[in-house]
Amino acid sequence: MNITPIAFASTPFKEKFGIPRQPSLIKHANSVIEFVSPYDQPDAFVGLEQYSHLWLQFGFHQHEHAEFKPLVRPPRLGGNKKTGVFATRSSFRPNSLGLSLVELKQVILDKKTSLIVSCPDLLDGTPIYDIKPYIEYSDSAINPQCGIAKNAPSSKLDVVFSDKARAMLHALTKNGYTNLECFVKEVMEQDPRPAYKQQNEDPKIYGMKLYAFEIKFRVEQNSLIVIDITS
Incomplete structure (x- = not known):
C-alpha cells in the first residue's frame, strides 16, 4: 500500500x-x-x-x-x-x-x-x-492502564526571563506574535533538554528555534532562565 x-x-x-x-x-x-x-x-x-x-x-x-x-x-x-x-x-x-x-x-x-x-x-x-x-x-477509555505514563509529568520548571529576553518578547508581541510569552513559557516549563540531562547539574547554555527566533536558555536547579531571544 x-x-x-x-x-x-x-x-x-x-x-x-x-x-x-x-x-x-x-x-x-x-x-x-x-x-x-x-x-x-x-x-x-x-x-x-x-x-x-x-x-x-x-x-x-x-x-x-x-x-x-x-x-x-x-x-x-x-x-x-x-x-x-x-x-x-x-x-x-x-x-x-x-x-x-x-x-x-x-x-x-x-x-x-x-x-x-x-x-x-x-x-x-x-x-x-x-x-x-x-x-x-x-x-475515551474507562479506567485505562497506561504503563510507564500513568500520570502527566509532575514537575515543571519555573521559567524566568532576563530583562533582555523580556524586552524582545514585548517587541515581538507588538509585531503580531500574540501570546508569545505564554507559548515560550509553556515550552520551557516542560524542560526540553534530553531526559538524561535533567538528573544532574547542567551548566550548558542551550539554543532552541521557535518560529523565526532562536531562544537561548540555561537551567539552574528548578528554574529555567531564558537568557536571550534573537531573530
Whole structure:
C-alpha cells in the first residue's frame, strides 16, 4: 500500500528539540494544516466544524529511513533504560507513522483549504496522511492502564526571563506574535533538554528555534532562565 500526504503542517517548531513530547501540553501553540490537491476540495470538509477535536495521522518525515530498533529509550524512563518500541510513542517506528490529538479552532475554505488547530506536537513541515474527528463515547477509555505514563509529568520548571529576553518578547508581541510569552513559557516549563540531562547539574547554555527566533536558555536547579531571544 502506498500512501501520500493529504496536507502539511505549519507549526512554530522548526526542529525536533523543543517539540512537546505529547499533544495538548502546550495550550498556546497553533498549527495550520494546509491541504493539497485533490484533497483540498471543500466538499470533503462539510460538517467538520461540528467537532472540537481531531485525530491527525502523520509521518515522522525526518526518520523515514531510520533503521528499525525493537528497543528504545523513552524520556519517561530517564533516557537511559530501554523498553519495547511498541510500548512507547517513540518517533523511531517501523513505518514512521504517528497519531496526534489536536483541538480544531477553525476551518478555512477560501483560496487555500486549511485547518487551524491548537496543541500540536508536530515538527514544521510534517506530512499529514489522514484526519478523523474525535468521538468522546468511543475514543475515551474507562479506567485505562497506561504503563510507564500513568500520570502527566509532575514537575515543571519555573521559567524566568532576563530583562533582555523580556524586552524582545514585548517587541515581538507588538509585531503580531500574540501570546508569545505564554507559548515560550509553556515550552520551557516542560524542560526540553534530553531526559538524561535533567538528573544532574547542567551548566550548558542551550539554543532552541521557535518560529523565526532562536531562544537561548540555561537551567539552574528548578528554574529555567531564558537568557536571550534573537531573530
